[in-house]
Amino acid sequence: MLEGRxxxxxxxxxxxxxxxxxxKPTTYVGPNVQRVSExxxxxxxxxxxxxxxxxxxxxxxxxxxxxxxxxxxxxIRGLREMTPVDVYPNLAPIPKDPAAQSRHIKGLxxxxxxxxxxxxxxxxxxxxxxxxxxRPIELDHKYAIVFLIDQGWRTFNGALGSDWISGAQSMxxxxxxxxxxxxxxxxIRRLGYEAEPHFSGHYKVLMPPLVMLSGLGEMxxxxxxxxxxxxxxxxxxSAVTTNxxxxxxxxxDFGLQHYCQVCKKCARECPSQAIPYSDEMIIYNDYETYxxxxxxxxRMRVGNPAGAMCGRCIKVCPWNKPYEGIHKLVEWTxxxxxxxxxxxxxxxxxxxxxxxxxxxxxxxxxxxxxxxxQVPEKVGAxxxxxxxxxxxxxxxxxxxxxx
Amino acid sequence: MLEGRxxxxxxxxxxxxxxxxxxKPTTYVGPNVQRVSExxxxxxxxxxxxxxxxxxxxxxxxxxxxxxxxxxxxxIRGLREMTPVDVYPNLAPIPKDPAAQSRHIKGLxxxxxxxxxxxxxxxxxxxxxxxxxxRPIELDHKYAIVFLIDQGWRTFNGALGSDWISGAQSMxxxxxxxxxxxxxxxxIRRLGYEAEPHFSGHYKVLMPPLVMLSGLGEMxxxxxxxxxxxxxxxxxxSAVTTNxxxxxxxxxDFGLQHYCQVCKKCARECPSQAIPYSDEMIIYNDYETYxxxxxxxxRMRVGNPAGAMCGRCIKVCPWNKPYEGIHKLVEWTxxxxxxxxxxxxxxxxxxxxxxxxxxxxxxxxxxxxxxxxQVPEKVGAxxxxxxxxxxxxxxxxxxxxxx
Numbered sequence: 114m115l116e117g118r119x120x121x122x123x124x125x126x127x128x129x130x131x132x133x134x135x136x137k138p139t140t141y142v143g144p145n146v147q148r149v150s151e152x153x154x155x156x157x158x159x160x161x162x163x164x165x166x167x168x169x170x171x172x173x174x175x176x177x178x179x180x181x182x183x184x185x186x187x188x189i190r191g192l193r194e195m196t197p198v199d200v201y202p203n204l205a206p207i208p209k210d211p212a213a214q215s216r217h218i219k220g221l222x223x224x225x226x227x228x229x230x231x232x233x234x235x236x237x238x239x240x241x242x243x244x245x246x247x248r249p250i251e252l253d254h255k256y257a258i259v260f261l262i263d264q265g266w267r268t269f270n271g272a273l274g275s276d277w278i279s280g281a282q283s284m285x286x287x288x289x290x291x292x293x294x295x296x297x298x299x300x301i302r303r304l305g306y307e308a309e310p311h312f313s314g315h316y317k318v319l320m321p322p323l324v325m326l327s328g329l330g331e332m333x334x335x336x337x338x339x340x341x342x343x344x345x346x347x348x349x350x351s352a353v354t355t356n357x358x359x360x361x362x363x364x365x366d367f368g369l370q371h372y373c374q375v376c377k378k379c380a381r382e383c384p385s386q387a388i389p390y391s392d393e394m395i396i397y398n399d400y401e402t403y404x405x406x407x408x409x410x411x412r413m414r415v416g417n418p419a420g421a422m423c424g425r426c427i428k429v430c431p432w433n434k435p436y437e438g439i440h441k442l443v444e445w446t447x448x449x450x451x452x453x454x455x456x457x458x459x460x461x462x463x464x465x466x467x468x469x470x471x472x473x474x475x476x477x478x479x480x481x482x483x484x485x486x487q488v489p490e491k492v493g494a495x496x497x498x499x500x501x502x503x504x505x506x507x508x509x510x511x512x513x514x515x516x
Numbered sequence: 517m518l519e520g521r522x523x524x525x526x527x528x529x530x531x532x533x534x535x536x537x538x539x540k541p542t543t544y545v546g547p548n549v550q551r552v553s554e555x556x557x558x559x560x561x562x563x564x565x566x567x568x569x570x571x572x573x574x575x576x577x578x579x580x581x582x583x584x585x586x587x588x589x590x591x592i593r594g595l596r597e598m599t600p601v602d603v604y605p606n607l608a609p610i611p612k613d614p615a616a617q618s619r620h621i622k623g624l625x626x627x628x629x630x631x632x633x634x635x636x637x638x639x640x641x642x643x644x645x646x647x648x649x650x651r652p653i654e655l656d657h658k659y660a661i662v663f664l665i666d667q668g669w670r671t672f673n674g675a676l677g678s679d680w681i682s683g684a685q686s687m688x689x690x691x692x693x694x695x696x697x698x699x700x701x702x703x704i705r706r707l708g709y710e711a712e713p714h715f716s717g718h719y720k721v722l723m724p725p726l727v728m729l730s731g732l733g734e735m736x737x738x739x740x741x742x743x744x745x746x747x748x749x750x751x752x753x754s755a756v757t758t759n760x761x762x763x764x765x766x767x768x769d770f771g772l773q774h775y776c777q778v779c780k781k782c783a784r785e786c787p788s789q790a791i792p793y794s795d796e797m798i799i800y801n802d803y804e805t806y807x808x809x810x811x812x813x814x815r816m817r818v819g820n821p822a823g824a825m826c827g828r829c830i831k832v833c834p835w836n837k838p839y840e841g842i843h844k845l846v847e848w849t850x851x852x853x854x855x856x857x858x859x860x861x862x863x864x865x866x867x868x869x870x871x872x873x874x875x876x877x878x879x880x881x882x883x884x885x886x887x888x889x890q891v892p893e894k895v896g897a898x899x900x901x902x903x904x905x906x907x908x909x910x911x912x913x914x915x916x917x918x919x
Binding site for chain 1 (some may be wrong): 520521522524583584586587588590591594595600601603604606608609610611612620622623624626628629668669671672673684688691692698699700702703706744809811838839840860875878880882884887888889890891902
């Protein structure tokens with residue numbers, strides 16, 4: 114339960130407070146990371162037609178062609194249109210102690226049903242240099258509060274990750290985390306401090322470095338994606354940047370770097386083969402990452418003829434498990450004993466994790482074509498050679514990305 | 517976890533499917549229940565000045581004088597302003613089986629993180645005859661889908677129920693359930709069926725009969741409030757009314773009628789003594805209820821000088837427990853063995869349930885007066901004679917309702 118009793122000192126549902134903390138992220142982040150423009154993101158390149166006309170057309174409907182995703186995306190647009198309250202001219206009479214403020218704001222976020230919350234100082238390289246229309250962005254807030262919302266284990270259990278509910282899974286966590294960030298920002302503004310919410314379609318900041326710096330995860334093999342020890346990669350994020358004095362958290366080390374080196378299950382299962390198999394990370398913009406083929410990933414997500422978007426890597430990641438019983442123990446072991454990593458990956462396949470369990474499929478596969486919903490021909494892009502694609506009920510199809 | 521693994525056949529976090537089902541609610545609902553006007557509700561009487569000028573002035577700031585409640589109330593106003601999507605002219609190609617549709621819609625609601633979901637036929641008496649401005653309301657939808665959102669056990673554990681976070685506790689569940697109802701209504705409209713969301717400040721229907729009829733609770737001693745076996749009274753609700761063919765749930769019987777007869781803890785603890793001590797229910801508008809003093813309750817909530825609103829009855833109810841470990845077993849027993857009820861109430865006091873546990877108090881007591889936040893003089897209205905008010909750290913004050 115999100116809001117039930119917790120062990121002493123634990124603020125939320127997950128024992129973030131018990132993780133091993135380190136002074137720097139477990140992957141290199143150098144002194145010369147440059148600010149980037151949102152204009153250069155894969156999705157905006159696609160919208161401008163840089164990946165061809167078919168995908169440009171697909172971009173605008175990649176989520177909204179499916180009715181659950183469309184209904185939730187409508188809420189995110191509504192959130193973006195809400196007018197923030199003016200920053201109050203007087204500071205509220207609250208303690209000035211940053212540690213107390215951090216506990217206070219986390220208490221608020223968990224009350225609002227966030228799944229994990231972390232706080233970091235906001236480095237300027239995490240602020241976009243300019244937005245999608247190349248308008249410069251300036252943001253001098255000192256801190257970032259980061260909110261994670263689970264996409265839901267059960268729906269992933271019933272899904273292929275690359276099928277028709279995939280976009281809705283993202284949108285659900287984008288909208289829920291955006292809702293929380295909007296409340297928290299408006300609350301802090303009432304206290305008399307500057308604060309801005311950042312969420313899907315409304316980000317002035319890049320989330321991956323903030324998730325890493327605030328101690329909510331480590332860099333994973335699917336480059337740019339940060340993985341959390343309790344939710345795996347099964348979450349989306351929002352943030353509030355603010356000048357309210359806060360005590361930052363430290364980055365975490367739960368052994369993921371060795372795990373991602375040996376596992377490679379995401380690379381094996383990626384329908385667009387966008388995730389590298391390499392043993393080594395690269396240095397890009399003075400930080401360490403795996404070299405994701407961003408164009409192939411974006412093409413797959415937007416052009417997916419067998420679903421709405423794609424999160425197949427999230428589905429099959431061995432860290433995507435319900436947080437309960439045996440899995441708590443397994444996570445504890447994985448975090449501490451790197452020898453167990455190879456065994457864990459082997460067992461994960463053997464036990465059938467990453468398969469679709471149709472009893473948890475609550476949605477209908479539907480595709481809107483010119484205002485009318487149709488039952489789509491193809492359901493879920495998976496790699497034919499995958500050991501997970503052998504069972505007939507999976508309804509697997511090879512992804513067809515030819516233009 | 518809201519979205520973790522569940523026993524077979526259980527759709528959400530709580531085992532609603534295992535409750536004893538009955539053909540009619542456990543309290544009498546006759547054939548002559550008349551539709552009522554929202555205009556006659558306590559809050560609207562108060563806003564018109566029928567409870568005096570001080571409370572009329574208090575009505576507009578009863579939630580918003582506290583900054584967390586104010587920030588969340590802002591979201592509810594935003595939800596009300598969102599434009600629904602037009603009902604699609606074509607029906608989506610989905611199975612016509614009402615049982616399958618009910619499972620489907622519940623799957624969607626739980627995916628969106630609702631805590632409990634029930635479905636009933638919509639009786640006309642549950643539709644307001646007219647709104648707050650006495651404009652007639654017509655709504656011929658056949659079904660209602662009801663969503664419950666937990667107000668959060670942990671915050672109640674740190675609170676008195678009648679203190680400064682009280683309004684925010686309501687608003688959090690109103691906004692979250694309103695968000696879900698808005699998504700679900702827009703989804704169903706995309707499928708080609710009429711659907712409307714109902715949530716705080718945006719209700720065309722009365723929620724208590726719908727919560728009861730959809731099998732989510734029984735009538736409790738705090739008249740008009742329905743109590744759920746897993747959340748107790750610690751929730752707020754929203755609904756979607758629709759013509760999508762659905763299979764209704766049946767009402768439940770978990771033994772609450774005998775429990776409320778013997779317990780009376782809410783009556784003992786109510787700061788405005790608005791809850792009756794009587795052994796007998798009354799018949800009002802051809803349905804059975806306890807005779808709540810609505811005016812006293814409304815005066816307390818809006819005029820509370822020691823907090824923002826009031827939910828002291830929710831705080832002290834023995835059914836307000838975290839759903840875990842021993843409490844699961846206790847609930848199971850209470851539902852089945854009415855002899856255990858007196859013992860349970862006695863034990864509840866003895867074990868200190870209903871007390872404030874200050875380690876879970878994450879918020880600051882703040883009151884906005886003319887645009888500036890102040891530390892309020894009084895924190896939490898409690899009955900001085902109560903055994904729960906003896907501990908000094910509780911900061912208890914007698915509620916002062918004199919005009």
